[in-house]
Amino acid sequence: MTQIHSLPLENDGVTEDGLTHDDYYRIAESCLPGAGLGGYSLPKDVRFIIAKGEGSRIQDVRGRWYIDYVGGAGALVLGHSHPNVIKAVQAQLPKGLHYFGTLNDVAIRLAKELVEAIPCAERLIFTTTGSEATFYAMRIARAFTGRNKILKFEGAYHGNHDYSAFSMFPSKPSDYPSGRADTGGIPNTVQPTVLVSPYNDLATVEKIVKENRADLAAVIVEPVQRIIFPRPDFLAGLRRICDDNDVLLMFDEVVTGFRLAWGGAQEYFGVIPDLASYGKIVGGGGPLGCVAGRAEIIDLANPRNRGKPNYAYINGTLHGNPIAAAAGLATLAELKRPGFYKALHEKADEFCRACQGVLDRHGLTAIAAGEASFWQILFTKTAPTSYADVMASDVAAARALDLASLKEGLYVLPNVRRFVSAVHTSDDLEDTVRALDNACRTTNT
Ligand SMILES: Cc1ncc(COP(=O)(O)O)c(C=O)c1O
Structure with a gap:
């Protein structure tokens, strides 16, 4: 059993390349903005460089182990290097990393499995990422309806493209239905095409949809928005509103899918959308996503229709990549085993309850909010039902606890939900309780 973080270093921080942790950071600081890979740059006292992942744990270049609750942003539901996923990838590797322009056998097998599994799917189109999947879902919805606008929810994340980067994490409430751009660089012409509503608020959604129905192509929703679960009638209510107004309903299942x-x-x-976008688990940790949906909509991307007015162009160098498809197929084979989800949810509940117990023992007004296999520690009394509720919680206290947890050997990102995988163990549970207990002690003094 690998021991976590606060224990002695296994080596002096020198990797096989003869570089130390500090050497790597010097290089990263000079090559990568904020010495990060994108949206996150951890403070200096907790940052680390990942050398490898094994099961539920990762090891940094100094030899320290962490229990991984980031789980590849939710992609690694089987943890790191699952033997059957590795075997499938190794079998594919000698046949080539990548082809283009013509079908490959692995991608076809994965497409069949996905169409059979995904309730709304009659057809699908492969993409490389979840962002591409939501981007193309929006394009195809516009092509199908001949309308320009998309309604999204405040606090929802649909990836990194211009049509999703509105009111993802606003510091002030949005001026519904106008969203706030979360990044520079978005053309001014995009803003009026993205409408924003509060999540879990059917009355506001209905008003916005009715007022914009002549221009509105679709409503896109994360069925579980970050850590906010839908009210019992919310998703069915969205389905009804979309049907009543002849607008498409799109689920962003990049996280919730599988x-x-x-x-x-x-x-x-129990609610079926017209279109759904996927990423993460469907590629088994590799670069693969898809847009799935009703045949009459997805068929607009049929390349034989090129040149027709509502043809939706969808193409990408890595679409249907055989390595990612092999990893995805091997992952799905594990998830298909009877009882997989029951066992995963029960395990995650146990971890969640144990963490709640630690928070309670320290007398903190904090909850481990979530269900199924993900939750987040929020400093508030009740589970949030909107983005505004999350913002009203003590975000700074949660961040401090998450950073302290990192120091104790729990790989969590500050103010981000944590994912439990099928391979987290009872040792992980014990070590997590101890680490969180220490983290609470250091932040509570
Ligand atoms: C709900 C949701 N949609 C879309 C995306 C974007 O996926 P990707 O990072 O693969 O582009 C993410 C990524 O975290 C996501 O959580």
Whole structure:
């Protein structure tokens, strides 16, 4: 059993390349903005460089182990280097890393499995990432309806493209239905095409949809928005509003797909959208996503229709990449085993309850909010039902605890939900309770 973080270093921080942790950071600081890989740059006293992952744990270049609750942003539901996933990738590798322009056998097998599993899917189109999947879902919805606008929810994340980067993490409430751009560089012409509503608020959604129905192509929703679960009637209410107003309903299942259930949020909540976007688990940790949906909509991307007015162009060098498809197929084979989701949810509940117990013992007004296999520690009394509720919680206290947890050997990102995988163990549970207890002690003094 690998021991976590606060224990002695296994080596002096020198890697096989003869570089130390500090050497790597010097290089990263000079090559990468903020010495990060994108949206996150951890403070100096907790940052580390990942050398490898094994099961539920990762090791940094100094030899320190962490229990991984980031889980590849939710992609690694089987943890790191699952033997059957590695075997499938190794079998594919000698046949080539990448082809283009013509079908490959692995991608076809994965497409069949996905269409059979995803309730709304009659057809699908492969993409490389979840962002591309939501981007193309929006494009195809516009092509199908001949309308320009998309309604999204405040606090929802649909990836990194211009049509999703509105009111993802606003510091002030949005001026519904106008969203706030979360980044520079978005053309001014995009802003009026993205409408924003508060999540879990059907009355506001209905008002915005009715007022904009002539221009509105679709409503896109994360069925579980970050850590906010839908009210019992919310997703069914969205389905009704979209049907009443002849607008498409799109689920962003990049996180919930194959995590909440085999049939994702569609099965878990019993609501079927017109289109759904996927990423993460479907590629088994490799670069693969897809847009799935009704045949009459997805068929607009049929390349034989090129040149027709509502043809939706979808193309990408890595679409249907055989290595990612092999990893995805091997992952799905594990998830398909009877009882997989029941066991995953029960395990995650146990971890969640144990963490709640630690928070309670320290007398903190904090909850481990979530269900199924992800939750987040929020400094508040009740589970949030909107982005405004999350912002009203003590975000600074949660950040401090998450950073202290990192120091104790729990790999969590500050103010981000944590994912439990099928391979987290009872030793992980014990070590997590001890680490969180220490983290609470250091932040509570
Ligand atoms: C709900 C949701 N949609 C879309 C994306 C974007 O996926 P990717 O990072 O693969 O582009 C993410 C990524 O975290 C996500 O959580």
